Amino acid sequence: MAEALQSADIAIVGGGLVGMALALALRQQGIAAEIFEARQRSSALADQRILALSHGSRQILESLGVWSAISSTPIKTIHVSQQGGLGRACMTAVEQGVPALGHVAAASSIAAALDAAVATAKIVYREGRRVEQTHGTASGINLECAGDVIPTRLVVYAEGAIAADTAAVVRDYGQDAVICTARAELLSPNVAYERFTPQGPLALLPYAGQLAVVYTCPADQAVVLANLPDADFLARLQTHFGSRLTFLSVSPRQVFPLVLRYRKSPVATRCVWLGNAAQTLHPVAGQGFNLALRDVWELSRILAGAADPGAASVLSRYAAARRCDRRGVIGFTDGLIRVFGNPNPLLRHARGLGLMAMDLLPPLRGFIARRMMYGARAWP
Numbered sequence: 001m002a003e004a005l006q007s008a009d010i011a012i013v014g015g016g017l018v019g020m021a022l023a024l025a026l027r028q029q030g031i032a033a034e035i036f037e038a039r040q041r042s043s044a045l046a047d048q049r050i051l052a053l054s055h056g057s058r059q060i061l062e063s064l065g066v067w068s069a070i071s072s073t074p075i076k077t078i079h080v081s082q083q084g085g086l087g088r089a090c091m092t093a094v095e096q097g098v099p100a101l102g103h104v105a106a107a108s109s110i111a112a113a114l115d116a117a118v119a120t121a122k123i124v125y126r127e128g129r130r131v132e133q134t135h136g137t138a139s140g141i142n143l144e145c146a147g148d149v150i151p152t153r154l155v156v157y158a159e160g161a162i163a164a165d166t167a168a169v170v171r172d173y174g175q176d177a178v179i180c181t182a183r184a185e186l187l188s189p190n191v192a193y194e195r196f197t198p199q200g201p202l203a204l205l206p207y208a209g210q211l212a213v214v215y216t217c218p219a220d221q222a223v224v225l226a227n228l229p230d231a232d233f234l235a236r237l238q239t240h241f242g243s244r245l246t247f248l249s250v251s252p253r254q255v256f257p258l259v260l261r262y263r264k265s266p267v268a269t270r271c272v273w274l275g276n277a278a279q280t281l282h283p284v285a286g287q288g289f290n291l292a293l294r295d296v297w298e299l300s301r302i303l304a305g306a307a308d309p310g311a312a313s314v315l316s317r318y319a320a321a322r323r324c325d326r327r328g329v330i331g332f333t334d335g336l337i338r339v340f341g342n343p344n345p346l347l348r349h350a351r352g353l354g355l356m357a358m359d360l361l362p363p364l365r366g367f368i369a370r371r372m373m374y375g376a377r378a379w380p
């Protein structure tokens with residue numbers, strides 16, 4: 001085994017959006033951390049996902065000093081409906097007393113802003129360095145990476161996924177997401193649509209005068225759907241969404257498998273898992289990165305006052321602080337898929353009533369809007 005080369009108090013595994021955000025948040029607290037990224041540094045800039053960011057995420061990105069470098073489109077109205085059933089609900093920024101319910105931004109734009117800030121702050125970013133394993137020692141934990149052994153006191157995993165062989169709770173929805181952008185006629189520039197269909201939810205996010213499409217479908221149909229000629233995919237999208245919008249063109253498509261997978265606990269001896277590495281969610285409510293940013297924020301706050309960042313008492317404080325938000329978002333997202341994905345006609349009527357109730361009852365709308373904007377921070 002190779003000799004120890006260098007020592008970082010906190011090692012972040014994964015230099016994607018979440019890893020970089022954490023490194024910046026820690027730096028603001030005066031804490032040095034090093035990032036270990038398996039791929040080339042520029043890989044995060046090629047992420048084609050377009051993300052809905054909550055109002056709370058905007059506040060976190062502002063305080064990290066990167067928001068002004070991210071190009072984004074505000075969401076002022078969210079329109080929720082179900083295919084083949086009554087009821088629809090609208091949430092507006094005006095009613096909630098905020099400038100926007102959220103914002104839509106390309107993951108590549110967020111990555112570029114974070115990457116520039118990481119470079120400016122001179123945070124150590126080791127690219128092409130896959131962390132293979134970790135081993136506990138008497139006073140810390142060793143990281144094994146490309147033949148080197150690196151001693152550290154805390155390993156934070158921001159690796160964007162939970163390996164299939166990890167002990168985790170898993171719910172496979174049998175669905176994939178086909179993503180692309182679309183142009184539509186007479187588009188209101190700031191309206192997001194969430195349409196629940198028996199095949200899975202269809203989300204349309206306003207983005208730079210176009211719509212970012214997340215088209216959920218049964219997993220065995222996704223590749224065929226994604227590879228349809230543009231005109232055929234356009235026709236399928238139009239039928240699937242209905243006549244509220246007229247689609248004009250679509251971009252090439254990409255497929256993402258959808259599964260709910262979460263670790264029962266986001267901490268273990270001298271290790272913390274953040275964001276998708278702790279919980280990988282269905283993107284139905286656009287909550288994965290938003291939840292991850294709240295993980296980042298809380299961890300940086302808790303580590304600020306800690307003499308030993310990997311101490312068991314520090315990590316259990318973090319796990320306790322994140323419990324309510326984590327459980328709430330996992331349950332909310334999973335519940336949406338199960339309730340709205342059930343084809344039972346009685347349930348369809350019940351859902352219609354639920355949507356009508358949401359439309360008629362401002363406090364209910366406000367409760368849901370606040371949860372989507374801030375996570376558990378908005379809970380009474």
Ligand SMILES: Cc1cc2nc3c(=O)[nH]c(=O)nc-3n(C[C@H](O)[C@H](O)[C@H](O)COP(=O)(O)OP(=O)(O)OC[C@H]3O[C@@H](n4cnc5c(N)ncnc54)[C@H](O)[C@@H]3O)c2cc1C
Binds near residue numbers: 052286291
């Ligand atoms: C279709 C779809 C739509 C989505 N929409 C939304 C949305 O609207 N809103 C929202 O909030 N979220 C959304 N999400 C979730 C969001 O995309 C993710 O939460 C976010 O991109 C994850 O960022 P990350 O940094 O955790 O992971 P990644 O971007 O995957 O980065 C992880 C990094 O870790 C590196 N890595 C992995 N293993 C190692 C290792 N052993 N050693 C070193 N490096 C390693 C990888 O190379 C990678 O660069 C969506 C997800 C999908 C699939």
